[in-house]
Amino acid sequence: MTFDGELxxxxxAAEERGVVGEVEIETLAFEHDLDDEEIVALRAELALREIEISLPEERLDSETVAEAQPQYRAEPTVGTTDSLTLFMNEIGRHELLTAAEEVELAKRVERGEVAAKERMINSNLRLVVSIAKRYQGHGLPLGDLIQEGIIGLNRAVEKFDWRKGFKFSTYATWWIRQACQRAIANQGRTIRVPAHVHERRVKLARVSRRLEAETGRAPTQEELADAAGFELQHVEEALGAVEASVSLNQSVGEDGDGELGDLFADPTSVDPVEEADDSLRGQAVREALQALPELERRVLELRFGFGGEQQSLETIERELGISRERVRKLERNAFARLQAELKNVVGAAADELADAA
Incomplete structure (x- = not known):
């Protein structure tokens, strides 16, 4: 059966009964990866048909508690009780709120009453557990999902506007779901994928499955964008998001004696051959300079900044006490001598290399 048919x-069925459970809505949303807009539309349709949404009235039973225990029970010791079991037993003692009580408490929360906020949170913890259980099997244990859901519930209490006439549970459900989804999106990733990108990926996966079932082939990105109501750029961004990280220390090679990082060159590093070549050139220039007459060497050092900053002809003229024309002549002579000296130095270095070889 297609999703439209199942919906x-x-x-x-809900219209025939006149009531639908919050758990049923969450189950449908989870099984079909409905996004927030689709859930809002579903709730609007239920309201249009005058179908009441009911919260689970019963206390958490032993089956619910038992489901959580295997993931959280540490090495048992005499006289100890699993903390998650205690939590689940405890939240069943808080009575659910009537619509009038929700409004009254919301007004008190607006006035900054901590006790009112705590009561609203405690009275809706069963909703958190109900929603958190739907997200099991995605890499986060139930206890962590409940903690994230409580964070979402806390935000819902702070943001709830009783003047709009919505039931608090309807409003809080969105915040709790969002908190659980974001926790799942963030967990286990060295490189974090933004939550909105993860949510797009979830919706695209659902749309992709539907289109593939209808057409018998994998949909193109353009088809996904059109069916999901996304811009093509957002589809490309979501599908290209990093799903897993790979360590640069990962072993590679037949014998596993190399690392993945060895295969990547650093574009900012200096080539050792070029570095050695530059060093030899610098050494050759320094040796050639030392062979020049002192005045010519000094003119080149000042003119081209060897060992300091470059100086103007006027500054050199003033420092050496000679005319500007004399400075130019010394510079030309020094260049001619320097070229000859460099040939001698390079030739000697080449002979040394040949002898060493």
């Missing part, structure tokens, strides 16, 4: 059956 139609779901709505018809």
């Amino acid at each position: 139609s059956v779901f709505l018809d």
Whole structure:
């Protein structure tokens, strides 16, 4: 059965009963990866058909507690009780709120009453557990999902506007789901994928499965963008998001004696051959300079900044006490001598290399 067909059956059955459970809505949303806009549309359709949404009235039973225990029970010791079990038993003692009580508490929260905020949170913890359980199997244990859901519930209490006439549970559900989804999106990644990108990926995966079932082939990115209502750029961004990181220390090679990082060159590093070549050139220039007459060497040092800053002809003229024309002549002579000296130095270095070889 297609999703549209299943949704139609779901709505018809709920309309016949006149009531649908919050858990049923969350189950449908989870199984079909519905995004927030689609869940809002579903709730609007339920309201249009005058179908009441009910919260689970029962306390958490032993089956619910037992489901959570295997993931959290440490090495058992005499007289100790699993903390998650205690938590689940404890939250069942808080009574659910009536619509009038929700409004009254919301007003008190607006006035900054901490006790009112705590009561709203405690009375809706069963909703957190109900939603968190739908996200099990995605890499986060139930206890962590509940903690993230409570963070979302706390934000819902702070943001709830009782004047709009919505039930608090309807409003809080979005915040709790969002908190659980973001926790799942962030967990286990060395490189974090933004939550909105993860949510796009989830929706694109669902749309892709539907299109593939309809057409018998994998959809193109353009088809995904059109069906999901996204811009093509956002589809490319979501599908290209990093899903896993690879260590540069990962072993490679037949014998595993190399590392992945060895295969990548550093574009900013200096080539050792070029570095050695530059060093030899610098040494040759320094040796050639030392062979020049003192005045010519000094003119070149000042003119081209060897060992300091470059100086103007006027500054050199003033420092050496000679005319500007004399400075130019010394510079020309020094260049001619320097070229000859460099040939001698380079030739000697080449002979040394030949002898060493």
